[in-house]
Structure formats: structure tokens, C-alpha cells
Amino acid sequence: MKLYIKYMVSLRCKLVVKEALEKLGIHYTALDLGVVETTESPTPEQRSTLNENLRYSGLELLDDKKSILIDRVKTLIIEMIHYSDELPNVNYSNYISEKLHYDYTYLSNLFSEVKGITIQHxxxxxxxxxxxxxxxxxxxxxxxxxxxxxxxxxxxxxxxxxxxxxxxxxxxxxxxxxxxxxxxxx
Structure with a gap:
């Protein structure tokens, strides 16, 4: 199961999430910026406690699909600009669309609606x-x-x-x- 985490944009954030997961005994197979893949679905109690623990560090679990998608767009852009050695040689719109498997116009409209700025900005x-x-x-x-x-x-x-x-x-x-x-x- 995938858990999406808002504001998880640095290596330090990954360490915070890793510690919170281990403290609750939640096993995971992958831990990337903004997303954690768990081996099994956390119980509602574990999920609630995890969210509470993450909030202390300025992070939070995402539940609704639009917020998750917006966070994935933001994380992809942050990884692309701050953590990759070379920026992609394609249009950013094509890159984002291909990576997330969504139409760019849909992503752009949703992002602008929720964040109040364009993806380009x-x-x-x-x-x-x-x-x-x-x-x-x-x-x-x-x-x-x-x-x-x-x-x-x-x-x-x-x-x-x-x-x-x-x-x-x-x-x-x-x-x-x-x-x-x-x-x-x-």
C-alpha cells in the first residue's frame, strides 16, 4: 500500500518518516520523497498515530486524491530541480505528464486551482x-x-x-x- 506524505521534500524528512514508521512497527519496502510503500495496510489506529507523529515535524498524511496528486507534482518538480544532476531535456509539461501518467492540462488546472499559482510559476x-x-x-x-x-x-x-x-x-x-x-x- 502507498502512503502519501505532504511536505516531505528533503532527506531529513525521509529520516523523520523512517523513524516514525519504525516506532509504530510499520514495515515498508520503499521510502521516497512524498511516498512510502508499505508491505501491508496500517490499521486505522497506526495511521492516526503516524499522522499525529508526523505533524510534530511539519509533515502529514494525505488522504484525498487531489491533494495526493498535487503533492506528487510538487515532489517531482523539487526532485527534478534540487536533487538531480541534470534537468530533463524535454519540456517540463511533457516530463511531468509522462512521469505521473496524467494529461498536463488536467494537472495544470488542478494545481492552479488548489495552489493558487501555475505549475510553471x-x-x-x-x-x-x-x-x-x-x-x-x-x-x-x-x-x-x-x-x-x-x-x-x-x-x-x-x-x-x-x-x-x-x-x-x-x-x-x-x-x-x-x-x-x-x-x-x-
């Missing part, structure tokens, strides 16, 4: 967060970052970055250097 927000992360690591220059995240140009990345954050990528990097300088003065 959600992707942009996460790409900008990834850009910030890569800028802070200071291992890649902006051209390399734009190539890695499949932007059409460095200018396009810079414009999108400024539109979302209000800062240029270079100013964002300077802020990091300034903060580091302030710490060294202590």
Missing part, C-alpha cells in the same frame, strides 16, 4: 532557489548556472532572478561576501 520559483544555492556555493559562474538549469541565456536567468528576488545575481553574491566579511570582523 512553481518551477520558476524553485529554479531561482536553486540558482541562489549555486551562487552561494560559488563553484559555477552565472553562465554555467544558466546552462545547467536550461535557461536560454544568462540574460534570461538574470531577468527572471531580478523579477523574483528584486536583486540581480551579482548583487546577491555581493551580499553573501558582505555577510561573510561582517562575520570575520567579530
Amino acid at each position: 512553481f518551477i520558476i520559483l524553485h529554479k531561482i532557489e536553486r540558482v541562489k544555492e549555486l551562487l552561494l556555493y560559488d563553484e559555477l559562474n552565472l553562465t554555467e548556472i544558466s546552462y545547467k538549469l536550461h535557461y536560454s541565456s544568462t540574460a534570461h536567468l538574470s531577468n527572471q532572478f531580478k523579477k523574483i528576488t528584486g536583486l540581480t545575481p551579482s548583487f546577491f553574491k555581493k551580499l553573501k561576501a558582505k555577510r561573510m566579511g561582517n562575520l570575520e570582523d567579530l
Whole structure:
């Protein structure tokens, strides 16, 4: 049986879920971001206790099909942008549709209805967060970052970055250097 877990978006979340499952004696065969495959169906009491334990960590079990589908879309996007070495070379709409086996128009309408933003805007927000992360690591220059995240140009990345954050990528990097300088003065 599959259990879907909302807000499970990091490796730390996986550890929290693993611990909660083991504490309740719920055996599982797979534990991925947003989903756990159990060997048998948990009892209603186990399910309730699991949900209660997960809520302490900011997670929760999902029950209705729309919420589960929305969470699967979000998890797929987060995995794609933050945890894969290379973004897919296909349109995001095709990638999401193929991975989830749903028509993209249906997914897009449902996502917008429930989340209040489009899937495309959600992707942009996460790409900008990834850009910030890569800028802070200071291992890649902006051209390399734009190539890695499949932007059409460095200018396009810079414009999108400024539109979302209000800062240029270079100013964002300077802020990091300034903060580091302030710490060294202590």
C-alpha cells in the first residue's frame, strides 16, 4: 500500500518518516520523497498515530486524491530541480505528464486551482532557489548556472532572478561576501 506524505521534500524528512514508521512497527519496502510503500495496510489506529507523529515535524498524511496528486507534482518538480544532476531535456509539461501518467492540462488546472499559482510559476520559483544555492556555493559562474538549469541565456536567468528576488545575481553574491566579511570582523 502507498502512503502519501505532504511536505516531505528533503532527506531529513525521509529520516523523520523512517523513524516514525519504525516506532509504530510499520514495515515498508520503499521510502521516497512524498511516498512510502508499505508491505501491508496500517490499521486505522497506526495511521492516526503516524499522522499525529508526523505533524510534530511539519509533515502529514494525505488522504484525498487531489491533494495526493498535487503533492506528487510538487515532489517531482523539487526532485527534478534540487536533487538531480541534470534537468530533463524535454519540456517540463511533457516530463511531468509522462512521469505521473496524467494529461498536463488536467494537472495544470488542478494545481492552479488548489495552489493558487501555475505549475510553471512553481518551477520558476524553485529554479531561482536553486540558482541562489549555486551562487552561494560559488563553484559555477552565472553562465554555467544558466546552462545547467536550461535557461536560454544568462540574460534570461538574470531577468527572471531580478523579477523574483528584486536583486540581480551579482548583487546577491555581493551580499553573501558582505555577510561573510561582517562575520570575520567579530
